[in-house]
Amino acid sequence: MDASNTKPYNLPSDAVWFITGCSSGIGESLAKLIARSPNRLVATARNPASLSYIEDGPDTLKLTLDVTSKTAIEEAISKTLAKFGRIDVLVNNAGFELIGDTESSTDEEAHLEMNTNFWGTVNATKIVLGIMRDENPKNGGQQGGVIINVSSMGGFMGFPGGAFYHASKFAVEGWTESVAKELPTEWNIHFCIIEPGGTETNFATSSLREMSHRHPAYTNPKYPTNSLLSHMRNAENRKHWTRPDAVATAIYKLVSEGKRIPIRIPFGADAFGMISLDIENIKKDLEEFKEISLGVGALEQMDSITFLKKA
Numbered sequence: 001m002d003a004s005n006t007k008p009y010n011l012p013s014d015a016v017w018f019i020t021g022c023s024s025g026i027g028e029s030l031a032k033l034i035a036r037s038p039n040r041l042v043a044t045a046r047n048p049a050s051l052s053y054i055e056d057g058p059d060t061l062k063l064t065l066d067v068t069s070k071t072a073i074e075e076a077i078s079k080t081l082a083k084f085g086r087i088d089v090l091v092n093n094a095g096f097e098l099i100g101d102t103e104s105s106t107d108e109e110a111h112l113e114m115n116t117n118f119w120g121t122v123n124a125t126k127i128v129l130g131i132m133r134d135e136n137p138k139n140g141g142q143q144g145g146v147i148i149n150v151s152s153m154g155g156f157m158g159f160p161g162g163a164f165y166h167a168s169k170f171a172v173e174g175w176t177e178s179v180a181k182e183l184p185t186e187w188n189i190h191f192c193i194i195e196p197g198g199t200e201t202n203f204a205t206s207s208l209r210e211m212s213h214r215h216p217a218y219t220n221p222k223y224p225t226n227s228l229l230s231h232m233r234n235a236e237n238r239k240h241w242t243r244p245d246a247v248a249t250a251i252y253k254l255v256s257e258g259k260r261i262p263i264r265i266p267f268g269a270d271a272f273g274m275i276s277l278d279i280e281n282i283k284k285d286l287e288e289f290k291e292i293s294l295g296v297g298a299l300e301q302m303d304s305i306t307f308l309k310k311a
Helices: 025-036 070-084 107-138 163-182 224-233 244-256 269-288 290-294 299-310
Strands: 016-019 040-045 060-064 089-092 097-099 145-150 189-196 208-210 264-267
Touching: 016 025, 016 070, 025 040, 025 244, 040 070, 060 070, 070 107, 089 107, 097 107, 097 163, 107 145, 107 163, 107 189, 145 163, 145 244, 163 189, 189 244, 189 269, 244 264, 264 269, 269 290
Parallel strands: 016 040, 016 089, 040 060, 089 145, 097 208, 145 189, 189 264
Antiparallel strands: none
């Protein structure tokens, strides 16, 4: 556990939230919630017209932002500082899922997935870290803040057909854990990876992008990717998915309660159950193949666990 995530975080009453991907789904629901709160809102989307649901006012800022552009991220954050002077909560939410046969994927498709889901998160976070540390205390706030990186239960386990999506979310989770452990406690910067399960957004429709080509060897409708696509596109199978406003409420509760913020947290019974089951299966494999694992290297290597726990 990183040091900052052992301490409570107290959200300022006039906190500034910077949220990416606010055109729909979780981003839209969270933006609406913050707009109704005493906090201040910076809502971003690739198409500014999609933010018309947010009323203009002194405590809101609507910005055009394509997270695949580092320059666009820098410009959006610069405009935020010009208006509010600080950023207390960054929510890296923008993303999509590319699905299809990995064997027939193109480099362009794979790179766009990684540039949106992973590098967008990285580039926004790197800038905001310095703002939370150095600028927030100068502009009526406190040093520190919270960085929420929206992953999914697909950032903990993989499913058929989404290899590059899962790669991007696994990358976000590993990167977040590492960066969180770099930061001194006194900076008061807290990271949290949220892992929603099935959510009633456009994730299964317009945000789900099929690869441009399907390999002829994978056309059988009973094959894993096709079965999963069929399941996801059946509205009946999505009727028990979590509502995005419930996810938004959980995010706000997590940040605003004045308690410790965990490095990761599943949202929804499906995410909690499937991640718990995956952990159990990992433990089973560890025990079943323990003899082989410990047969590599000296048992004295176990001493390194003590160092890692302190790190």
